[in-house]
Amino acid sequence: ELKVEQNPLFLSMQEGKNYTIYCNYSTTSDRLYWYRQDPGKSLESLFVLLSNGAVKQEGRLMASLDTKARLSTLHITAAVHDLSATYFCAVDPFSYQLIWGAGTKLIIKP
Amino acid sequence: DADVTQTPRNRITKTGKRIMLECSQTKGHDRMYWYRQDPGLGLRLIYYSFDVKDINKGEISDGYSVSRQAQAKFSLSLESAIPNQTALYFCATGQGTSTDTQYFGPGTRLTVL
Numbered sequence: 697e698l699k700v701e702q703n704p705l706f707l708s709m710q711e712g713k714n715y716t717i718y719c720n721y722s723t724t725s726d727r728l729y730w731y732r733q734d735p736g737k738s739l740e741s742l743f744v745l746l747s748n749g750a751v752k753q754e755g756r757l758m759a760s761l762d763t764k765a766r767l768s769t770l771h772i773t774a775a776v777h778d779l780s781a782t783y784f785c786a787v788d789p790f791s792y793q794l795i796w797g798a799g800t801k802l803i804i805k806p
Numbered sequence: 807d808a809d810v811t812q813t814p815r816n817r818i819t820k821t822g823k824r825i826m827l828e829c830s831q832t833k834g835h836d837r838m839y840w841y842r843q844d845p846g847l848g849l850r851l852i853y854y855s856f857d858v859k860d861i862n863k864g865e866i867s868d869g870y871s872v873s874r875q876a877q878a879k880f881s882l883s884l885e886s887a888i889p890n891q892t893a894l895y896f897c898a899t900g901q902g903t904s905t906d907t908q909y910f911g912p913g914t915r916l917t918v919l
Contacts, residue, residue, distance in 0.1 A: 705846075729907060738896065739849075741907040784848060793864070794908065796848035 698723050700787055702797035710805055712774055717800045719768040719785035727788040728761050728768045732781045733799070739784065742770075775804045809833045810911035812897050818917045819887050827882045827914050829897030837900040838880040839908065840864075840872060842893040849896065855880055856902065887918040 699722040709715055730742040743752045745761035752759050758771045768785055782801045786794040810831045819825050836857045841849040851864030853872040861874055873881045884891055894915050898908040
């Protein structure tokens with residue numbers, strides 16, 4: 697069975713702290729995606745990771761991919777309130793048909 | 807103007823009614839997708855289309871049908887709506903390249919009473 701598991705599913709943290717969201721997947725996939733969803737809004741692409749060892753950074757967010765461990769991480773550095781959202785990872789084992797994690801709801805308190 | 811639009815944005819309907827959700831895009835992408843989102847379940851693929859003549863079932867196609875009227879238009883129909891189809895529905899588009907990401911519409915919130 698194809699599974700994409702995110703951990704944790706809910707995270708409440710203080711501004712200024714660092715934290716990591718984990719995304720494990722059960723099938724071979726050379727591509728992994730991270731998306732952000734604000735409450736009541738659509739999904740916005742954050743990162744596309746295309747190979748083992750890929751690392752991408754945008755502002756306070758950094759994503760990495762280990763295809764051998766079937767693991768991706770989304771690291772938040774010195775969190776700010778504006779990063780509060782739900783973060784989804786998705787893998788692409790079947791040629792552009794994404795399999796999604798359940799999402800991690802992140803609340804950052806001032 | 808938004809690149810991917812969906813109509814309606816909200817819809818309340820009754821069990822047994824037929825309903826159509828519409829999606830249009832101006833991104834020029836060949837690939838279009840319909841997903842539903844339920845709390846705690848992420849997104850699940852209903853149907854996808856790689857071009858006008860290529861339509862495929864996704865993970866949860868039962869109870870749904872689609873029509874690809876043109877490259878830019880992809881409609882989702884519920885032939886006889888039931889309450890467990892209450893969800894948030896998203897249309898997405900993609901180029902189909904190796905670096906492809908999917909671009910999402912604003913979503914349609916559907917409630918079936």
